[in-house]
Amino acid sequence: MSANRFGSLFQLTSFGESHGVAMGAIVEGCPSGVKFDEELLRSELLRRRPGRLKATSGREEEDQAEILSGVFEGKTLGTPIAILIRNQDARPQDYEEMKTEPRTGHADDVWKDKFSNVDHRGGGRSSGRETVSRVIGGAVAQMFLRQSVAGISIQSELSQIGPLQGAFQPEHLDPAAEELLVAAKREGRSFGAKVQMRIENVPQGLGQPVFRKLKAELATALMGVGAVIAIEFGEGVEAAKAEGTQFHSEAAGSETDRYGGIRGGISTGDPLQIHVTFKPPASVLDVAKKGRHDPCIAIRAIPVLEAMVWLVLADHLLWMRLDRV
Amino acid sequence: MSANRFGSLFQLTSFGESHGVAMGAIVEGCPSGVKFDEELLRSELLRRRPGRLKATSGREEEDQAEILSGVFEGKTLGTPIAILIRNQDARPQDYEEMKTEPRTGHADDVWKDKFSNVDHRGGGRSSGRETVSRVIGGAVAQMFLRQSVAGISIQSELSQIGPLQGAFQPEHLDPAAEELLVAAKREGRSFGAKVQMRIENVPQGLGQPVFRKLKAELATALMGVGAVIAIEFGEGVEAAKAEGTQFHSEAAGSETDRYGGIRGGISTGDPLQIHVTFKPPASVLDVAKKGRHDPCIAIRAIPVLEAMVWLVLADHLLWMRLDRV
Amino acid sequence: MSANRFGSLFQLTSFGESHGVAMGAIVEGCPSGVKFDEELLRSELLRRRPGRLKATSGREEEDQAEILSGVFEGKTLGTPIAILIRNQDARPQDYEEMKTEPRTGHADDVWKDKFSNVDHRGGGRSSGRETVSRVIGGAVAQMFLRQSVAGISIQSELSQIGPLQGAFQPEHLDPAAEELLVAAKREGRSFGAKVQMRIENVPQGLGQPVFRKLKAELATALMGVGAVIAIEFGEGVEAAKAEGTQFHSEAAGSETDRYGGIRGGISTGDPLQIHVTFKPPASVLDVAKKGRHDPCIAIRAIPVLEAMVWLVLADHLLWMRLDRV
Amino acid sequence: MSANRFGSLFQLTSFGESHGVAMGAIVEGCPSGVKFDEELLRSELLRRRPGRLKATSGREEEDQAEILSGVFEGKTLGTPIAILIRNQDARPQDYEEMKTEPRTGHADDVWKDKFSNVDHRGGGRSSGRETVSRVIGGAVAQMFLRQSVAGISIQSELSQIGPLQGAFQPEHLDPAAEELLVAAKREGRSFGAKVQMRIENVPQGLGQPVFRKLKAELATALMGVGAVIAIEFGEGVEAAKAEGTQFHSEAAGSETDRYGGIRGGISTGDPLQIHVTFKPPASVLDVAKKGRHDPCIAIRAIPVLEAMVWLVLADHLLWMRLDRV
16 A cells, blocks of 8 residues: 555556655566566666757756666566666755745645645655656566567557647657747746557457456556546547447447447457546746746656556556466 | 455445346445444435436336444444345346347457356446445445535536537436437437536545545546546646646636646645546447446446545545654 | 455455354455355355354354355356355344453453444454354365365364363364363363464465565464464474574475475475464353353364465465466 | 565565665655654664674675665655665675575575576575565664654563573673574584564554454564564463463463463553564575574574564554544
């Protein structure tokens, strides 16, 4: 029972304050014998790194991961995998004033009331920096899944960035989107966004009936990412207007398009489709001159969303081992 | 670790097959000394009962709850509260053909592949009948909350029923909506819908940082209800188009309207606002003549959604006891 | 997180007050497809039934188990298995005086201080009657294990009954032991005892390193039975006096005799050997004329001990499925 | 669900391989606002450190603890407390031969069969070195308890060391005991031992009925320490011979002496008394010349036993917050 742990069988424990000594991840439940792909870990960390794209935050962190345990001779041991990233570019002094003045749209005030003793520096654990631990966990989950399920993959793109609608690749924003965000960064403005995720080659049978439906597990995984405000599968909110004989007819599209690739809470073997809506980040507003923040958090959040999906899939791949005698 | 249990500290375990002997609920973690309100339990069960409204399924179940344990002299003991409802109007023979022919849009086929031995009668545990256990659990959670938090309440209404938009009261549908659904039932058609929930007098500080954010817990609770396909807080999917300086300005509305009453994953003390989208039920299609199904499942699902919210709130009211030394 | 649930993957939830409506068990995590052996369940319940042996309590309970869910066409479904036993011979009036006067050696007073609202009748959930739920859970675990592991079995005998040392079969006490206990029952006296358990054909590899060692799991399982006051593996307390080169030499006996069949927390494939010490029951003392109690609780507790061992073994047989990629 | 985590509400996660990069501990569930006593942490680590006493192992580790997270301005934050100790005196080459030849009495062979990929160096996670994580966790638990419960304390002494019986202080062994062990170390011999623990000023009401009895929680905590082979409360194995009217009479001693200070699974407010039997360590035998091992592991294990007890008590002090409405 922990607010900092995710998963039932394949578990990530996240620790570290944004401007403390280090961020870290403990991965438990990863079976022994998984080939540990350090290059994959490095590239996933690079994807979420701030300061990489013109359109994102200026904080510079090398995010050098140190593997402390759980891996031996290139393979997992079945013991806890502990991975550490030291905070290097922390500038707690930038946040000194927050100690007394909570930031608009942030949670500084509610945390303070709740816990009394709070690390006010950059949000402590409520900072986006915490997500580095999720990317670590997701990378290990991805290693396990890639070794277990041929061709499994996640593709994510932005279908909406504030006023712009389209199919934007987070790594190569088109010029209009880039211009919008660079200007927003300069002017202290920010935008909401919608991310569309598509997961291919998902095995049939993932998810458990009743309270561990795959859709429910994905919903908590993704809604647990900061600034996420809506989760939809398949047709999503449009389904409210639908009539059933049409909605359920194959003419209306694939199971992926309509149901998101999940029926009865269980993956059907079709690709999964999920839409994740982000509200505009509040960070830009009040500390824009000093803090290092993103005008559209969704871009940098995509590797985090994917990490959460990998974690859910790894967990349920293990659950499946328990289904039958 | 169970797919049939919900909650961390305040826990519901649900059991029973739709056309088996009985449905049941075990509530654990309810503190001792809660006044047990049998009348509240009865009225909540009545709200979800099939056959009550013209616009809903024809299955007749008295849903007589028997309290087996955990209550003594009108109060909870702090021991497991076991409550049983026997299945009376089960007609398993109606479903005999499903044994070989899975129903469109249902999960009969994926369950069969997953578990091999499956109770095909009316969906077994994937039936909407399972939700009676949730209503029981939610009623006990509600008793605990009402005794602990003055004025806490949930109001739910339908903001969309297929083609109709409005603010429909589930207990007293307006004539247009009722007509639409009665016709749909007769013709074997069905509709999606959107439910808007508003929770008043929620204490500040509910929810835990990182993976147990209140929004994430509510998301899994509600997405775990059959046919739910999208969850939104506050502005929901519209936030994707928003610009931050406007979105976060108080002129744009209350914290409830914009954020759903949650910041940093923690309740702010403002009312919560959640939107839940249902896809059109598939049941109506293929077994309309025999089975007893609803043309718009959202109506009857409202007490189930509320039960899930009560469970989340009760759980997090207990978590709060652990926050400080 | 529940005080009434046992196990991680294969879980028993126990409910019911001794003089309430019913006792019950929910078994979760039992894979689908296990042949459900009702005869085995009946015979295990019969073994722990009071009133069967001259040397045990006079309470008469038929202990008729009703299977409410989780079994279909003779096999488990992978859904929660709920089993109910109604209390028939409850005589709460016998215990009326306990409401004010707690019994010596019992926990009535500490429970009352802890929970405030307590079912004082016959100890409520602290009654030995609660163990009927464990026997149900253990029987289902046993079904799973017998179907999965050839020849697995548990034998238990009493190596000490108060002043008597020997190898007493609980089902057929020898005349000296029977005489001792019948006299004790008449005279309001009681005795401690030691039970020796031997589990044959245990698969190698059960148990998990560090905090889920097989010995630690068995220790909590058995120490959780009322009146148990000591647990020993293999040589047990005698090992404190031992010298290592002798103790670890094969000449000193089998791995079973010395280590109890467990090394590094993991079963070696040798038989397990456990010794369980019971203190003399306190029940006999103060309510002997009215209550229905045992002069040597160990005899009737043996099926309960065995049930707990079956539960641990079933749990760890499932854990093993998660060890390797 | 993890084999490397201990506790329900107050949780320790242990990680690290004996001859890997580092050992570590994550403490979750410690409420915010606990004064963090670094000096206490240091002194507890010093107590278990090898190489400190003549009678124990020669491995030299400074055991310098680095606090990575969860503590801010001298107090806990309510977030995960991560503490790291780097391995400095690891000599993996000493253990090279173990790769092929498992050591007598150790678990190298069963682990290898179970996990396939195993860190053979010094036992990996089955090494006694792992217990440094427990001492860290126990120290944090102790800080929480000392701040919450006046006068709570644990005293441990050895009541048996192989052939010697007495009341030996682990920090100041008497000359006879020291001589026995120094000779044993030189000659490659080893001894079993029994430790008696007494916990004073324990609040009444710790422990939960049925499966979380305080005795059951302490049993799993202590039996989970390597080489422990028996656990007794109060009278322990002697209770098997006892007659009830005498055993339960106050003339027979305090509740501590007879029951170990626990009734009905719940602490009575009297001191707790527990006896822990260790088998002789096997390490001395086969690698005595190279490895650095203890002739009587109980001495160095005492701070580990105490750490486990602190963890159990902290966990149950939190549970008590949930007992009543």
